[in-house]
Amino acid sequence: MTDELPFESARELAARMRAGDHSPVEVTEAYLDRIADRNDDLNAYLTVIDDEARAAAVDAERAVERGDDLGPLHGVPVAIKDLTAFKSGVRHTFGCRAFGDNVADHTTTFVRRLEAAGAIVLGKTNTPEFGHRTTTDNLLAGPTCNPFDPTCNAGGSSGGSAAAVAAGLTALGQGGDAGGSVRTPAALCGVYGLKPTAGRVPQPTRPDAFQNHTPFIDKGPITRTVADAALMLDVMAGPDPRDPFSLPAADGSFLAATDRSVEGLDVAYSPDLGVFPVSAAIERCVERATDAFVDAGATVECVDVEFGHDLGTLRDGVRLPQMHLLAAKVARNLAPSGADFLDAYGEDVPDTFRERVERGREYSAMDMANGELLRTDVLDAVLDVFETHDLLVTPTTAVASVPNGALGATSVDGEPVDPTSDWVLTWPFNLTGHPAASVPAGTVDGMPVGMQVVAPRYDEATVLAASAAVERERPWSDLYG
Template sequence: MSSRTEPTSAAELAARIRRGAVSPVEVVDDCLDRVRDRDADLNAFVTVLEEDARDRAREAERAVEAGEELGPLHGVPIAVKDLFDFKAGVRNTMGSKPFGEFVPEESATYVERLEAAGAIVVGKTNTPEFGHKGTTDNRIVGPTSTPFDLDRNAGGSSGGSAAAVADGIVPIAQGSDGGGSVRIPASFCGVYGFKASYGRVAQAIRPDAFLSHTPTIHAGPIARTVEDAALMLDVMVGPHPRDPLSVPDEDPDYRGAVRRGIEGMSVAYSPTFDVFPVDERVRRVVDDAVDAFEEAGAAVEEVDLGIDHSQQDLADLWIREIGALYHSAVEGFKDQGVDLLGDHRDELCEEFAELLEDTRDQTMIDLKRDDHVRTEVYDAIQDVFVDHDLLVTPTLAVPPVENVDDPEVQTVGPTEVEGEPVDPLIGWCLTYPINFTGHPAASVPAGLTDGGLPVGLQIVGDRFADTDVLAASGAFERVRPWHDTYPPR
């Protein structure tokens, strides 16, 4: 596998390494070559771990030669997001200048699990400041581009991970999702992103162990194939004694679910999530893509969800919820001697600083009142599953947006869609309502616009019906394969 060959899936790569058909050292060397050759265009990586990755590759090769028991991702190079997805001893900026040289002492739970399964982390990938928006750009390294058009953004907040996978630099990468941050860049980069039911992937967060529930924060896989995402998910899931919100491990067969048919399943299709304006270019692609479920044997019915609040109301709710989460984190940073809104206010990007300031004076009564609206959204989505197995929508209202060619100005989303005003941070994303509810959801590549830009289709399952989402994703992939759509590099 070299920078001039077609990317190999993680599943195939792991199998070849296990057979001794390819060396982990060669695999990692080729991966690092691709980073050097390609990332100047993409800007996907914040930190590249050449020395550590090569050391681990040599150890992986020794384990193969010694006939030791190998993990399911043994020797496979991966990328990890540069947000709260810590790898012990490695710089982790969170896209924020005040943390430009921050080095955590402990790894995130799921990063530990990925490495224990044999995966080799080759680098940390770009993210907007604290993941606060649906595009990837920050004041440390700038914007990340989608490989489909280097003048356009990769989406956020896991944009670096999605771009690295789409470009074939790594076969799989980790992302996190608090408003769509796995699914949004999956849509902009034409890859597959999966968000498991809330609590399936444990997160032992400190000092606030309960930080991740409002909105629900998830970690998940980003891959070119559904099978690769399921392979990675198998490693990441499971409870942890230090995560009070993690759920028991039911040991579902994620990889088996990908191969399962969906004949007889019922799919509810909401073209606009009731309230979102959707760009006509996206609508055309998604309307056509939904037919794939009928081709795979499922029944599709267009539905109204009965959501009574405007998309602007819902976007404002998400901003308030994520603001409360950030303020909890900010208080923790003060204990470490970092006062973001004090000494470091001028170092923050203006959009993030304003988000913090606008949400600083919320009261507990305000937040509990918001939970009433959140409950209404939950009920509307949950009611779909009385008569249907799945809900599908566009992932985003727009194709990839253009990067801002000015280091002093941040790339954000559109301020209006089809003539209707939307919040440029998140209002064009049909993903964040699923972070009010915690349902499993994925973005699958639906196709390309006439201009060659990728569009995502969001698949939502009932609570803890993660395998149904994977089954539908696998069926879609078989009927409408997307693997020939990636730009040549």
């Protein structure tokens, strides 16, 4: 096995294993060796399931030797964010010290699908407690460091998966996105992250089957190539009757969409969505990256996005109330029988999460209903853009890096901002449910920058086609290694 193997694409690894050029055992061992070498520095994984991964790799190798029909991800390693139950008996912490010894009692739908397609799960990746912040840090294990600068954070809340993908500690990573938690760490770590349309990847949550719509919470791939994300989405997507928001199967293959031409597409570019402060260096970097669309035959037009409200109104009126309510729901669902979550676990959760729970418990039904009016204004503004354009493109984040220990960026070009929300241009699309990806756009001062690509609802195919066009015109593979 060469040093290049951990950075081969998942498609390439799968093809080489089917051809006998690589073996699943050798590939798995190569990734486990790299995890052993790098994870202490990066803190990307909370749990590595060495024995289970090795056993799965042996089974995968025997299947190749027998000439069995092989799934599209046969033998390909994947990392699962530790907000998702992986398999009964495997450690499942939610990134929280109070649940450090908790084990899953079930396997969630999309993980079953990944394994059925032949993927080999290497372990569970780091996340802030219950995914509640835009950086990855917790009382359980500490911060996940950015592979490009270990003094900086990988971003959140899927920072463990993003760092693992960027550093070659897995071929594929999985994340969850309630406000940018796939796209933000993908941007900061220089990888590709896709939030699908709300409901594309089913999430049969219990005891509350309806919790993933306020905001729309989505599971998605984090990868080094666009085609790998498309292949992973092909496997993860599809209806599940236990999820009332899950969508019917998509028409066609997401992977096939990555070969589609973007010639003739009309791309709307907004440097700030009309309300976000964005670093001038980030704006310049992303604007240069939009030239890739022009080179691929599309047209790009700068547009004004008219939400009708300033950032503070949207943040305080709908974004944060939804996050607070979500935290209160988590506390309700995970409280010990007959006890209050904060009373039982208060010392093992950070003040930031405790505050969210307390505030979420205070909201009235009318508070939330009033927030939905703001949410509707955001939706209508985005729909106005798509009346005349096929895509909406923005920076993913307002800055290129955030130091470890910080809740988020506290200023943008000297302007103070709320670190919970003001530096990520991602969460409006969790209000609306549109598919959105972060595409590597270049670097600023040696740190990766992400470009967000958004399409109409249900049209992940155009997001993937456009992202792949950028990758062909401006390859980013030399970021890794």
